[in-house]
Amino acid sequence: MSVRLRIIAAMKQVAEEQQVQLPPLADELSLHETGFDSLAFAILVARLEDDLGIDPFTISEDAAFPLTVGDFVRAYENVPA
């Protein structure tokens, strides 16, 4: 499964657990509009770290937190594994 698909699957899983109604996950969708709160994002990032072996938001201290779903996915895709 590609990084993108794994991220989308993890988001759906977290959304289900946190009882968040996810809108269709388009690249332009702002993360705010996903309905995820900071706890849901924290869980997502930790799961992805275990799954993919990377946490792009800790590696680079000055990395701005992404604004859209597309930015979020690219943050993972751009980290050399």
Next chain:
Amino acid sequence: MSPRELFALRDHLRPELKDRTISDARQIVPLTGLLAKTCLDGRLRELSGRSVLLSTSGQLMAALAMIELDGVARRMLLCPPDLDPHHVPALIDDAEIDAIVTDQPSRWSNAGVYLIIGAGLPKPALKLPSTERVTEWLMLTSGTSGVPKIVGHTLEGLCGAIIADGPARGTPPVWATFYDIRRYGGLQIFLRAVVGGGSMVLSQPGEALADHVARLSARGVTHMSGTPSHWRKLLMSGSAAGFAPRYVRLSGEIADQAVLDGLAQAFPNASIGHAYASTEAGVGFAVDDGREGFPATLIGAGRDGVEMKVLDGSLRIRSGRAAHAYVGKRAAYLADAEGFVDTGDMVELRGDRYYFVGRRGGIINIGGLKVHPEEIEAVINRHAEVRMSRAKSRRSPITGSIVVADVILTAGSADRGKEIREEILSCCRASLASHKVPAMIRFVEALEVTPAGKLARADA
């Protein structure tokens, strides 16, 4: 001289009580007749009025030396087996140590203390010792970092709860504990055995749990204590089958309903209870109704001279059983101006009962919201297929940290892992605020337990 009678441990070794022993995995030493023996090669007189550091390789030797030294030495500092050698100079200085009793003299030859007396198995004594003073018992706190604090007790304070409970009825008990007797919880059991007229079976480091339990059964142990982590390990091991104590006690950690129920199932004929005690506050109370937490009626001016209150969420105890001071030049005050010791154990009132929720210092901060790992573990442990769990924080770039949990399942449950994880999480969601629900649950084979028998939380 005051007419008040001095009592030391030796005064509880009445010769009319027969067949009493103290044993470890290697030796059985009769307590009956011990008064006429010496484990210090007859050199006890040299230790009269001295501040003695007691460091032995095993508990049995420590037990024999305690009996001989109490009432003669000025002070007796009990060194637990995991004492960090780097802390020794500070402890010697603070406790004004001027003699060492040890079965490893070479280890102590460079400690800067002139008088070193070797300890060995009892030999007939030429002269019977007599009790001449109240010895100060010094114990070390079992904190995880820095030089441990030295806590000062007297035998009278240490035995407060034992005297209040009165002697055990029926045949003399055979006591055992998973604890080391050089720590508060273990010392209580050793003192119960000596003062209450029973026998004692000591634990042995490195001994396999199954061998330990076989030894407990073979020596007829009737009364046993340990931390909830100790007991969970016993329940997990499958070795409990042949063992049938009549009295099972938990202390040192929060006894949740799951472990109390698990023990009630494993030992249907035993009285199962939990006690609250700490090295500083002494024995607070015992709960024998089989339920977690304690009745709110225990708070207030209490029974047996133990007074308790809850302030800022933590349990405070004023009691004759509490330690009288931290010892040392820079020692902090142990109690507040009114004599209450702040235990640092946080409690919560629900209905007519208080429940322990965790340690003040153990709080995890989740994006500004506070969580005690213990309250999460108590919920996870309710699942029938969970044996033991540990909640801890995991660093998060988003919220600072999140809660994750490591869980040990009962034997044979592993293939149901996915369902069990879901069941645990839905139980957590039903009873905990959302930030306390573990973000991840990992199934593990083992969880680290500290030398003091508590779940290791160093990274929490």
